[in-house]
Amino acid sequence: xxxxxxxxxxxxxxxxxxxxxxxxxxxxxxxxxxxxxxxxxxxxxxxxxxxxxxxxxxxxxxxxxxxxxxxxxxxxxxxxxxxxxxxxxxxxxxxxxxxxxxxxxxxxxx
Amino acid sequence: xxxxxxxxxxxxxxxxxxxxxxxxxxxxxxxxxxxxxxxxxxxxxxxxxxxxxxxxxxxxxxxxxxxxxxxxxxxxxxxxxxxxxxxxxxxxxxxxxxxxxxxxxxxxxxxxxxxxxxx
Numbered sequence: 001x002x003x004x005x006x007x008x009x010x011x012x013x014x015x016x017x018x019x020x021x022x023x024x025x026x027x028x029x030x031x032x033x034x035x036x037x038x039x040x041x042x043x044x045x046x047x048x049x050x051x052x053x054x055x056x057x058x059x060x061x062x063x064x065x066x067x068x069x070x071x072x073x074x075x076x077x078x079x080x081x082x083x084x085x086x087x088x089x090x091x092x093x094x095x096x097x098x099x100x101x102x103x104x105x106x107x108x109x110x
Numbered sequence: 111x112x113x114x115x116x117x118x119x120x121x122x123x124x125x126x127x128x129x130x131x132x133x134x135x136x137x138x139x140x141x142x143x144x145x146x147x148x149x150x151x152x153x154x155x156x157x158x159x160x161x162x163x164x165x166x167x168x169x170x171x172x173x174x175x176x177x178x179x180x181x182x183x184x185x186x187x188x189x190x191x192x193x194x195x196x197x198x199x200x201x202x203x204x205x206x207x208x209x210x211x212x213x214x215x216x217x218x219x220x221x222x223x224x225x226x227x228x229x
Contacts, residue, residue: 104154
C-alpha cells in the first residue's frame with residue numbers, strides 16, 4: 001500500500017491558522033474513522049495529537065483539531081505558535097489490518 | 111508510568127543478523143499491541159508491523175513482509191524486531207509503539223533504536 005499524501009510543507013505566521021491535508025483511498029482514510037495525527041520535533045519520538053479523526057488526547061492543546069471528508073483527512077492548527085514548528089504525520093488503519101503513515105508535512109512558523 | 115525502553119544503538123555490517131528489543135513496563139504488556147516503525151535518515155515514518163503479545167498475533171505491512179520478523183516474549187514484557195541479513199538500506203531509526211486496540215492510535219512510543227549498517 002502507498003503512503004498517504006500530505007503537502008511537503010506548510011507555513012504560517014504566529015497567530016494564524018494552517019491546515020494540513022492527508023489524502024488516501026477508500027481502503028484506508030475513506031474506509032475507516034481511524035485517522036491519527038502525530039507531531040515530531042527533530043531528534044524526538046512522535047507525539048499523538050489527534051486520534052479517531054477528531055479526538056484530542058488529554059494534554060494536547062485545543063488549538064489542534066481534525067476532520068475528514070471522503071478520502072481526505074485534515075489537521076488544523078489555530079493560533080499558530082513557535083513551538084508548533086515540527087513535522088506532522090497522519091496515519092490510518094487500512095483494509096490490510098495494518099497501518100499506513102502519510103508522507104509528512106514540515107510546518108514552519110514564519 | 112507507562113514506558114517502552116528500547117535497546118541501544120547498533121552498528122552492523124551487511125549480511126549480519128540483528129535483533130533489537132522493546133521492553134514495556136507500567137501496564138499489562140499482554141493486552142496492548144506493540145508496533146514497529148522505521149524512519150530512514152531525513153525521511154518519514156513507515157509502519158512495519160504490529161504484534162499482540164497476548165497471543166503473538168502478528169500483522170506485517172506489505173513492504174516489510176518477509177524482510178523482518180516481529181516477535182514478543184510476554185514472560186519478560188519484551189517485543190523484538192529482527193533481521194536475518196542486514197542491508198545498507200536498513201540503516202534507520204526504529205521506534206516501537208504501543209497501540210491500545212487494533213485500529214487505534216499509538217499512545218506511547220519508545221525512545222528509538224538507531225541501526226547503522228555499513229561495510
